[in-house]
Amino acid sequence: xxxxxxxxxxxxxxxxxxGESYDPEEIxxxxxxxxxxxxITGGVLSRVIGHVKAVDGVSFFVRRGETLxxxxxxxxxxxxxxxxxxxxxxxxxxxxxxxxRNIFELSREQLRRMRREMQIIFQDPYASLNPRMxxxxxxxxxxxxxxxxxxAERDRRVxxxxxxxxxSSHHMRRYPHEFSxxxxxxxxxxxxxxxxxxxxxxxxxxxxxxxxxxxxxLNLLEELQDEFGLTYLFIAHDLSVVKHIxxxxxxxxxxxxxxxxxxxxxxxxxxxxxxxALLSAIxxxxxAVQRERERIVLTGDVPSPxxxxxxxxxxxxxxxxxxxxxxxxxxxxxxxxxxWVACHMAPRQVTGITAG
Amino acid sequence: xxxPEQDVREIGALQGHRVEVETWGRIFWRxxxxxxxxxxxxxxxxxxxxxxxxxxxxxxxxxxYADLTKIELPPSREHPLGTDQIxxxxxxxxxxxGRISLLVGVVAVAVSISIGTLLGAVAGYVGGxxxxxxxxxxxxxxxxxxxxxxxxxxxxxxxxxPSHYATMAVIGFVSWPGVARLVRGEFLSLRERxxxxxxxxxxxxxxxxxxxHMLPNSVAPLIVSATLGVAGAILTESALxxxxxxxxxPLPSWGNMLTDALTWRVLAMKPWLWVPPGIMIxxxxxxxxxxxxxxxxxxxxxxKND
Numbered sequence: 001x002x003x004x005x006x007x008x009x010x011x012x013x014x015x016x017x018x019g020e021s022y023d024p025e026e027i028x029x030x031x032x033x034x035x036x037x038x039x040i041t042g043g044v045l046s047r048v049i050g051h052v053k054a055v056d057g058v059s060f061f062v063r064r065g066e067t068l069x070x071x072x073x074x075x076x077x078x079x080x081x082x083x084x085x086x087x088x089x090x091x092x093x094x095x096x097x098x099x100x101r102n103i104f105e106l107s108r109e110q111l112r113r114m115r116r117e118m119q120i121i122f123q124d125p126y127a128s129l130n131p132r133m134x135x136x137x138x139x140x141x142x143x144x145x146x147x148x149x150x151x152a153e154r155d156r157r158v159x160x161x162x163x164x165x166x167x168s169s170h171h172m173r174r175y176p177h178e179f180s181x182x183x184x185x186x187x188x189x190x191x192x193x194x195x196x197x198x199x200x201x202x203x204x205x206x207x208x209x210x211x212x213x214x215x216x217x218l219n220l221l222e223e224l225q226d227e228f229g230l231t232y233l234f235i236a237h238d239l240s241v242v243k244h245i246x247x248x249x250x251x252x253x254x255x256x257x258x259x260x261x262x263x264x265x266x267x268x269x270x271x272x273x274x275x276x277a278l279l280s281a282i283x284x285x286x287x288a289v290q291r292e293r294e295r296i297v298l299t300g301d302v303p304s305p306x307x308x309x310x311x312x313x314x315x316x317x318x319x320x321x322x323x324x325x326x327x328x329x330x331x332x333x334x335x336x337x338x339x340w341v342a343c344h345m346a347p348r349q350v351t352g353i354t355a356g
Numbered sequence: 357x358x359x360p361e362q363d364v365r366e367i368g369a370l371q372g373h374r375v376e377v378e379t380w381g382r383i384f385w386r387x388x389x390x391x392x393x394x395x396x397x398x399x400x401x402x403x404x405x406x407x408x409x410x411x412x413x414x415x416x417x418x419x420x421y422a423d424l425t426k427i428e429l430p431p432s433r434e435h436p437l438g439t440d441q442i443x444x445x446x447x448x449x450x451x452x453x454g455r456i457s458l459l460v461g462v463v464a465v466a467v468s469i470s471i472g473t474l475l476g477a478v479a480g481y482v483g484g485x486x487x488x489x490x491x492x493x494x495x496x497x498x499x500x501x502x503x504x505x506x507x508x509x510x511x512x513x514x515x516x517x518p519s520h521y522a523t524m525a526v527i528g529f530v531s532w533p534g535v536a537r538l539v540r541g542e543f544l545s546l547r548e549r550x551x552x553x554x555x556x557x558x559x560x561x562x563x564x565x566x567x568x569h570m571l572p573n574s575v576a577p578l579i580v581s582a583t584l585g586v587a588g589a590i591l592t593e594s595a596l597x598x599x600x601x602x603x604x605x606p607l608p609s610w611g612n613m614l615t616d617a618l619t620w621r622v623l624a625m626k627p628w629l630w631v632p633p634g635i636m637i638x639x640x641x642x643x644x645x646x647x648x649x650x651x652x653x654x655x656x657x658x659x660k661n662d
Contacts, residue, residue, distance in 0.1 A: 088553055115559035128550035132572040141568075142558040191554070 017059050017260075017332075017340065024100065028199060028231050029062040029085065034094035036077070036084050040306060052306045054080040056255035057094070059332065062199070067225065067232040069246030069263070071239055071278065073302060077255040078235045082201045085233065086118055087111060098199070116146055119192035123204040125184035129176040135162070135187055136172035142194045161190040164227075166220060182213035186220065193224065202234045206241060218245055239282050243267065248338075251275045254313045255305055257332060261339040269350050271341040273318050274298075276350060312344065320345050387654040394650020400643035404636075408454030417445035419452045420606050431628050438628040441616060450632050453608040458640070460524050460602075460609070461590040467528025469582050472535025477566050479536065480543025491540065494533035503595065505530050510601040519604035523596060527589050538581055542574040576655035583648035587641040594637055610637045 016032045018024070035058075037051035055077040062068045070078045083089040085096050087103055095102050098117065106114055119142075122128035129138055139158045143149045149157050159169035165186040176184055185205060192200050202221065206214040222245060224230060236242045242249055243263060250260040251274065259272040270276045277296040284290045298317045303309050309316050315325040324344050332342040341347075388394060407414065416436070423443040431438045437446035475494070479487040497505070506526055513522040546552055546569075555569050590610075596602030597611030598618075605612060610633040617623065617630035 086557055088556055112559040112561075115557065120554070120557045122550045122554065124550055128554050130551040130555075130569055130573070133568070141555075141560070145558050145560050145564065188554075191558075195558075 016061075017334075018061050022061075026063050027061050027097075028064045028099065029233070030095075030097040031058060031060050031081075031085060032095040032097070034058045034081065034084060034096065035092040036080050036089060037092045050306050053255050053308060054305060055084065056305075056308070058252070058255070058257045060250055060257060060260055062231055062233055063247075064198075065225075065229055065231055066247040067234050067245050069242035069249040070233065070235045070252060071237060071242050071249060072252035074237060075302060075305065076252045077305070078237075078252050079203055081252070082120070082203050082233060082235050086120055086201055088120075113146075116142075116195045117197050118199040118201070119195060119197040120201045120203060121185075121188050121192050121205045124208050125181050125188055126176075126208075128188050129184055131176055134173050134175055135179075138176070138187060139172075139190045139194055142191060146195060148195070157194070158190075161194055164193065164224070165190045180213075181209050182217060185209060185213075185217055189217075189220065189224070193228070196228070197230070199231045199233065202232055204236050205234075207236065207238065214241065215244075221245065239278055251278065254302060254308055256313055256342065257340075258314065258343070259339075259341045261341075262337075265337070265339055269339075271335065271339065271346040271348065271350065272314075272343045273320050273345070274314050312342070384654050388650055391650040391653060393646045394654075397643040397646030397650065400639060401647060404454060404640055404643065405458060407451055408458055411448075411451035411455055415445075415448040415451045417448045419448055419608070420444065428622075428626055428629070430626075437632050438626075440613075440629060441622075446628060446632065449608040449613060450610075450636065453610045453613055453633065454636065454640075456520050456603055456607060456609040457590050457593060457611065457637070460520055460527070460593045461586040461644075463524040464527035464531070464589040464593070465582050465585040467525060468531040468535055468585065469578065471528070472532035473539050473571070473578065475532065476536035476539025477543060477571065480540035480547070481562065481566055481570065487540070490536065494536050497530060498533045502530060502592075506592070506596055507599070507601055510596060519602065520607060520609070523593055523602045527592050527596075531585065531589070531592075535578075535581060535585075538577055539574055542577060543570055546570045546573055576652075579655060580648055580652040583644060583651055587644040587648070590637065590640055590644075610634075610640075 016030055018027055018030055034055055035053070036055040037053050039048045040050040040052060041047060042049040058077070058081055060068070070081065072078050080089065084091045085103075087096075087106075091104055094104075096104060098114065101114075103111070103114060133141075136155065136158050139161055140149075140154045143154050143157055155172070158172055162169050162171055167183060167186055167190070171179075171183075176187065179187065185208075189205075205221070206217050209217060218241065221232070225232060232245070234242060234245055246263050248260065248262050249266050251258050251266075251272065253274050259266065259270065259275045261271075266275065267279065270279055273296075277298050280294070280296045284293065296319070300317050303313070303316055309326075310329075311327050312318070312321075312325040312330050315321040318325065322344065328344070330342045330344045332340055333346075334340050335347050416434075421444060423439070426435075426439050426443040428441060429435055429439045429443075435445050435447065437450060440446055440449065475490050479490040509526045509529070510522065513526065552565065552569055555565050560569070593602050593609060594611030594614065597609050598615045600612075600615060603609040603612050605616075613633040614630055614637075617626070617633075622629050
């Protein structure tokens, strides 16, 4: 839009991360250079005076049956990424290929059919269920929309789904307000499952829940994944939650993916200083270790996504920043073994967390 | 040992008993019932409706029978509220007038709610230029002084249309913009709610989104606005009829009964001609407003259901 990608390094990230070494059958979702800018309007005529670059050139892929965790501070664009992948928001640029088809090129009707394949679980279980509908109607609605089941058959499916998520079938005729947060989240999960989707975008599905309930819901999600062969894109800001459930983890900062690696690799050897700082903020449930460890405390605030810094976006807060970081945007490169990082200083020796 | 209601239901459910589900209607009624003002308003309103509907059976005289030998008689045994300028029984006319006034109020609101809800829903859901056009038209109508607009409209409606139907249509037409604004506002805020996004993620079409998800969640303010609107429409009808542009004689309405009493001589010396219709308007509007307030409190989703 207003600003073109200029550096050759950045231009290279525009390519798909799926190299020749990958079997295309293995990849369920391939996100290529995804951008989503929100216009900022001002003045009497509401002219567009700038853009909030919520997602600014993000590439990654999700394998069939895996859980890809997406973490980052609030405002880093992870939720927007999830929404654009489902085309609940229209993208500014880029591609999202679902089983090889670019979903941004689908017609309205094709998209409607495609919705069976990809569903979403929302963060707030209080806001995501229509308060005027019974649980049966909420879970049965996708079945009706796609003409899969009606009447008694629909009710039978709904009962099944309720039991799958650990509720009982007599809950069908109740209203959402009669349930607790954890139960409501289970209803949301049942609704997402109703269409037998391949991909479920989990948008901070446990952030609004009580800590004691979080693990129950996470375990449920894992069980369902095994049972139905689901693929998750799991968005969260809590690294310990993401670690628990993810196979691979992507770290986002200010609309960019800064690091992407297997879960254990990322925790063992974080290459991006931002990832390192995030990891050091996870509390360790051992007071002796916790007191001894060195925490990396970032200074300053996240810069405005309407006017991101030149060069590496993290340089304003980075303890390792060198002159090159202020000038050249680092390439998102593979250090080997599918460990991608966007940092001029990488690779370097880092000791991450092995405990926990 | 007493268990909380919630637990009792939970246990009952676990044991496979049929458990009573508390629906929205029931919650609403439980809250509404506690509001004495609203209940009183309800009772008064029902009474007014009953005597208006029952007018043909309970009225002591014929509505239009004029006895020129009995002009402007004060209240008596035969004529409890006296007689009017051409010798018709005032009580009879007051009862019949209730039919017209209440009907005009209800139908006018039905018209304005239908138009307003439809246009407001489309404006709020579709947005963009559609929203712009609809809301600018609404602004234009709102920017005219209401009475002036009513007078113009009332005077261009062909006399072949019965005056009370014309009055309903005119009042309904000028009051839809308020409803449209209300519904549009509700829709704009609902559009950002996650369950609406969930509907889109499921692939729900526009109709389903509007009628299953958004409208049912906007009914509370709509019901309140409709109720209060009835009171407003009754007043507007009175004003129009009072100016001679609303319901035309010999059909009586509370408003045109007041008009008929509009001389200094009657005002000063014959209070039975104008006090009763005035009281009826006052009581009806008060009762409806009290019911409306009660509805608003009972339907307010922000109140925790206790």
